[in-house]
Amino acid sequence: MKWLYVLVSDSVALFVAILSTMWVINASKAHGLTGKDINKVDKPDVPLLGGVGIVAGFVAGSFALLALNFSFSLIVEPILLTSLLVGFLGVLDDFLNIRQSVRAFTPLFAAVPISLASLGHSTISIPFVGPVNFGLVYYVLVVPAALTITSNAFNMLEGLNGLSAGMGIVMAAAFAFIGLRQHGYPQVAGLLSTVLIACLVGFLVFNRYPAKVFPGNVGTYFIGALLGALGISGYMLTALAVLYVPYVLEFVLKARTKFRGISFGIPQPNGKLSWTGKPQSLTHIVMKMGRFSEPQVVGVLWGIELIFALIAVYLQTTVIVIR
Template sequence: MNLATIIISAIIGYLVTYISTKWVINIAKSRGFVGKDINKPDKPQIPVLGGVSIVAGFIAGAFTFLLFSNDSPRSEIIEKVIVSVLLSSLLIGYLGILDDIFNLRQSIRAFLPIFASVPLILYSSGHSIISIPFLGQVNFGIFFYIIILPAVLTITANAFNMLEGLNGLGAGMGLIMASALAYIGLRSNGPTFYAGVMALILAFVLFSFLLFNKYPAKIFPGNIGTYFIGSVIGSIGIAGYMYTALFFLYIPYAIEFFLKARTKFKGVSFGKISPDGYLYWDDKPNSLTHVVMKLGKFKEYQIVAILWGIELIFAILAIIFQEIVIKI
């Protein structure tokens, strides 16, 4: 595969995200799609639906790669990877934009990712074996298609949506996760390599969006953004058979799930703000963000940096253990 093609595709994704994010900021303001930045003293109104630009950038990058790969001897494998990742992710992105507009019930949020897993189930037909560290290869048979795949996509999409609420948090976490999958994939062969290309495109897209979403945020990703990022990461992990990496990358989100479960998923990730601009939480923690707030006196961007650091540790573990699996 031509390295230039990969780089051009990633750059296209970056540029389309950058341009469309500026456009969405202006449009969202004029149409009233704004939300309060609760972690700021003056609670400014910030444009939402930034996930639209993330979707646009990722599609542009993926289609560019697909276009330049038409004459590749492995074009059939490339098409299967890209189409399965895009279809599943776009279906969940659709769920996100519906949730942004209509505030959907939890049951609907849980059902659509199961339906969205169908393209990945068709893609994975004949591949029901998962390599597990220290256990070797395990064939799950029919349960792989009817339970494991839908569960993985549902968890990766919904869990990512839970840990959000601070400027740049979700986009930065997604950037770290996508970079880890890109590193693993681009050092591999076959479908895993092409899934790595998709992860690299996503990393460039998220970096571009983060320029506007970092503290102080000029735009929020909205549910369409968080659901889409989570589903793309999950879809890439499934399409590239990087299940071990997904396990480690989502450990912080598993912790977040249990913290939110204590509140029957009514808890928030926001903090309370002190007069001098520090975030704090004086109740039982509902989120990993609250756990960090209880560790010391931090401003919003410092809390985000700490959580990025935690995710980076698990990303390194994901790379190490995925490489162990590859050697099995």
């Protein structure tokens, strides 16, 4: 039965994500909502707010899943509400360019639905340590902190065509593999992970090099929050932590610049990207490794994330076994 859920919900999500992204591209062009792709020599104007297509696809896929089995609402609704609240923050940031301090802490409030849905499950199985019951601290500190970190960190590592969508696909695939092998909340989180994959694949059709649309903050914040919500609600916190190791490194690099650093490169006439000076992002470290084009830099980072995804799956399914 779960494969029927996957087939129906993912098909709906993919279809809606593609149609919505096509609409966003046309609407953004018509209203002048574009940004410069500064990784290209000619710096073309590219439509923004492509993340709206991802949001629309995920909402449609989630509703399809609920139509097939409404008992999933106990986990689907909190995940959906939390990720939509953070996605709304991304919309505000795209239009109003809100202060970084506000962006950093607003997701704390969006964590309320996930915290409430997690009542009664405050134990985390830590690799090589064992189960640790955090009690009330889990709901008021661990969950909000995890969601805040995942949404903000995912937004940091962006700026190249297809980068965030591909990273999200790899991370969601790890959650899907872990969750679908279990029952209860983890399995539903696994099903929702496949819905996210379908949305990101649909979006990547237009966001791959050369990009026809950018995700915008609405896209990156939404994906990051959704990944955090899936990891928390599916009791896959160890996997979530491992999957975000590259983003921790990105945070350290950005912190060195007081978060004024960029992830873009310097485009060359031969189609390669370069960077001079100290790296401000993981993208710059890859650029300094060789003469890479933009798709190659993105591919290397996808590969790095894939390695951490394999480690995450191993730890969550072999070392921890449960939760």
